[in-house]
Amino acid sequence: MLGSLLAGSIMLLNSCLDGENSSSIQGEYYGLVEIDLKAGGNVIYYNDEDYPLYSPTLSLQILDGECCRILCTYKSEDNPNTATVGYHIIQEIDYAVVDKGTVIPTKADTVGVKENELSMSTLVLRNYVKGYLFIDSYQESMDTGQENRYELSYNIEQEPVLESNKNVYQLYLRTSKVGDGKSPKNNQIVPNAYYVKYFFDTISNAEKEKGNSEYSFKINYIKSFTTDSTPNWASSEIQTIPITKNE
Numbered sequence: 601m602l603g604s605l606l607a608g609s610i611m612l613l614n615s616c617l618d619g620e621n622s623s624s625i626q627g628e629y630y631g632l633v634e635i636d637l638k639a640g641g642n643v644i645y646y647n648d649e650d651y652p653l654y655s656p657t658l659s660l661q662i663l664d665g666e667c668c669r670i671l672c673t674y675k676s677e678d679n680p681n682t683a684t685v686g687y688h689i690i691q692e693i694d695y696a697v698v699d700k701g702t703v704i705p706t707k708a709d710t711v712g713v714k715e716n717e718l719s720m721s722t723l724v725l726r727n728y729v730k731g732y733l734f735i736d737s738y739q740e741s742m743d744t745g746q747e748n749r750y751e752l753s754y755n756i757e758q759e760p761v762l763e764s765n766k767n768v769y770q771l772y773l774r775t776s777k778v779g780d781g782k783s784p785k786n787n788q789i790v791p792n793a794y795y796v797k798y799f800f801d802t803i804s805n806a807e808k809e810k811g812n813s814e815y816s817f818k819i820n821y822i823k824s825f826t827t828d829s830t831p832n833w834a835s836s837e838i839q840t841i842p843i844t845k846n847e
Contacts, residue, residue, distance in 0.1 A: 628669065629670055630727040639687050644668060651688050655692045656689075668697055670692060674690050718822075723821055732794065735819070739787070741787065742788045743780065756798075756802060766816040821835070
């Protein structure tokens with residue numbers, strides 16, 4: 601579940617940050633870049649509760665508002681006063697900008713196929729922070745350098761479906777080719793960040809009004825096409841997020 605998934609990424613970093621006996625621990629995180637007055641530069645928020653990540657050298661290179669993936673190390677000896685300074689000091693190993701996918705707040709057409717629409721072998725939810733949902737799309741036999749368009753849609757007026765004793769809301773992730781690539785073909789993992797705060801706030805409030813302490817959703821995607829181009833749909837596991845007191 602997403603609640604567990606996100607808690608896992610948070611716990612992973614917290615275990616790094618609380619590890620007094622560890623001199624250096626490496627981790628990979630997805631987040632949003634924002635300027636921070638305390639740090640005097642740009643920091644990376646990897647969740648909505650903990651202090652952000654700060655690298656003095658990387659801060660000068662990254663841009664406010666970027667979504668990103670960062671591989672970094674944390675050293676406890678570099679962070680004796682985290683609560684005072686308000687950020688975690690890290691040493692970056694690798695940094696990559698994550699593209700922002702298109703978000704469409706309309707009801708999805710699950711029967712029709714878009715021009716040059718592609719299937720996905722699977723998808724993985726990485727993180728939800730500052731209103732952005734990070735999703736890795738796994739696609740097979742793509743040309744090198746091929747350009748795809750990724751769209752995440754939802755019906756804001758939808759009623760949830762009871763599944764596994766949860767009120768489950770639906771989102772739809774679709775992708776289409778918009779630019780040719782070159783040989784050779786290879787399997788690719790494409791990360792994107794989707795701004796879905798309005799949708800999540802809406803379903804969170806709806807479930808809160810029902811007296812529930814969490815909201816659930818899943819993401820549907822086209823797994824394959826039949827010989828007559830009919831889409832075969834699949835979905836992620838049900839993802840569940842606790843409703844915090846300020847929601």
